[in-house]
Amino acid sequence: MEYPGIEFLYLNEEDMIRAGVKDMKGCIEAMEEVVKCLNAGDYCMGGENHNSHGCQVSFPKTSPFPNMPKDEGDDRRFMAMPAYLGGPFDLMGMKWYGSNMANKALGLPRSILMVMLNDKDTGAPLCLMSANLLSAMRTGAIPGVGAKYLANPDSEVCAICGPGVMGRTALAALTAACPNLRRLKVKGRGRASLDRFTAHVRETYPQFAEIEAVDTVEELVKDADVIAFTNTGGTDPSTYPFVKGEWLKPGALILGLSAFDMEDEFLARKCRLVVDNMRLYEAWEEEFPYPSFGANNIIGSKFTDMAHDGKLDKKEIYDLGDIIYGRRPGRESPEQILVMSVGGMPVEDVAWGKVCYDNAVRLGLGTKLKLWDRPDMC
Incomplete structure (x- = not known):
C-alpha cells in the first residue's frame, strides 16, 4: 500500500464464494493452524486478559425510550469481536454482527455478519467482507479438526442435533474428517x-x-460414533438437550458447538474432556462468574464449573492444541468416550x-474502495 493514500477491498457474498469461502477442506486446514497458534499463545483477543470472546450489547426487557430495541426473544444482541492472529496469518481483524431471531420472518438469517481485516501496524483497513458464510464455515471446521484427532478412524454413524446452518457446516467438516461415515441421524x-x-x-x-x-x-446418540450439537440454546441449562452416559456407544465423540448437558459424574469419570482453547474458558470464568454454565451455554464452561466444585482437576481438561502437538494424548482406546467443547x-x-x-x-475479485488520497487531519 502506498501511504498516505489508503484503498481497501470490499467483498460481497458472491465474491466470497468465488474466493473459496465454502472450501471446507481448506477451512479445516486453516483452523488447525489457528489451534496451533492458540496453543502457542501467538494471538491476542479483546479484554485485559487477551482472551475475551468479544464485547456484546444486550438490550433490556423494558425501556422508557420507545426507540430502544427490547430483548424480546433469544439472541437479540450486537457484538464486536476483535482479534490479532499470528503464525502464517499475522493480521488484525474484527467480526461485527447483529442478531435477532425475528429476522427469519423477513427472509433474513438470524445474524448478519461482516469482517474487517486491518494492517497490524497502521490499523489501515485491508478488506471489508461479507461474513455469514465465513463464520458458518469456520464454526463447522473446528469440529472437523477435533474429529481428525479424536474420532475413531472407522466411524460410520453421525448424529446432528440442530439441522440449521451450523448443522450443515459441521456435517461438511465431519464428512471431510471421517470419510467412512455412512449413516446419519x-x-x-x-x-x-x-x-x-x-x-x-x-x-x-x-x-x-x-x-x-x-x-x-436418546434415539439421536444411541449407536452414534460422532455426535455434534449445533442447536440453539438460551441461558437455562434445564432446557438444553440432555445426554445420559448409558445411551452412548463406547468410543463415541461428542462435539459441543452449542448447548447440551450431561451428568457430572459421567463427564468426570467416564470421558476425556477437550476444549479448543483453555484460555478462552478461563476468560469466561472471569466474565461469567460461577456458575458460568448457563450464563454461557458452551459445555466447556460446565467443565470449569466442575473443576471449581472439586469434581475434577483442571488438569483433566485437555487443550486440543496440546493433543495436536503431541504433548498430551488424545484418544487412547477405541472404547474411550471423548467430549470436545467448541467455543468459537x-x-x-x-x-x-x-x-x-x-x-x-x-483472482482479481471484489470492489476497491478509497478511504482517502491524503488524510484531511493528520
Whole structure:
C-alpha cells in the first residue's frame, strides 16, 4: 500500500464464494493452524486478559425510550469481536454482527455478519467482507479438526442435533474428517427444517445410504460414533438437550458447538474432556462468574464449573492444541468416550478471512474502495 493514500477491498457474498469461502477442506486446514497458534499463545483477543470472546450489547426487557430495541426473544444482541492472529496469518481483524431471531420472518438469517481485516501496524483497513458464510464455515471446521484427532478412524454413524446452518457446516467438516461415515441421524424442532436438511444431505453427500430423523436425544446418540450439537440454546441449562452416559456407544465423540448437558459424574469419570482453547474458558470464568454454565451455554464452561466444585482437576481438561502437538494424548482406546467443547473465537474469522482475502486478490475479485488520497487531519 502506498501511504498516505489508503484503498481497501470490499467483498460481497458472491465474491466470497468465488474466493473459496465454502472450501471446507481448506477451512479445516486453516483452523488447525489457528489451534496451533492458540496453543502457542501467538494471538491476542479483546479484554485485559487477551482472551475475551468479544464485547456484546444486550438490550433490556423494558425501556422508557420507545426507540430502544427490547430483548424480546433469544439472541437479540450486537457484538464486536476483535482479534490479532499470528503464525502464517499475522493480521488484525474484527467480526461485527447483529442478531435477532425475528429476522427469519423477513427472509433474513438470524445474524448478519461482516469482517474487517486491518494492517497490524497502521490499523489501515485491508478488506471489508461479507461474513455469514465465513463464520458458518469456520464454526463447522473446528469440529472437523477435533474429529481428525479424536474420532475413531472407522466411524460410520453421525448424529446432528440442530439441522440449521451450523448443522450443515459441521456435517461438511465431519464428512471431510471421517470419510467412512455412512449413516446419519438428525434431530430438529420442526418438520420443515428437517426436510430441508435431509434434502441438502441427499444432494450433497450421496455416501449416506440411510438418513433418519429422530424425536429424542436418546434415539439421536444411541449407536452414534460422532455426535455434534449445533442447536440453539438460551441461558437455562434445564432446557438444553440432555445426554445420559448409558445411551452412548463406547468410543463415541461428542462435539459441543452449542448447548447440551450431561451428568457430572459421567463427564468426570467416564470421558476425556477437550476444549479448543483453555484460555478462552478461563476468560469466561472471569466474565461469567460461577456458575458460568448457563450464563454461557458452551459445555466447556460446565467443565470449569466442575473443576471449581472439586469434581475434577483442571488438569483433566485437555487443550486440543496440546493433543495436536503431541504433548498430551488424545484418544487412547477405541472404547474411550471423548467430549470436545467448541467455543468459537474471532481469531478463526481472521484466519479464514485472510485466506479468502488472499484468494480474492489473486483472482482479481471484489470492489476497491478509497478511504482517502491524503488524510484531511493528520
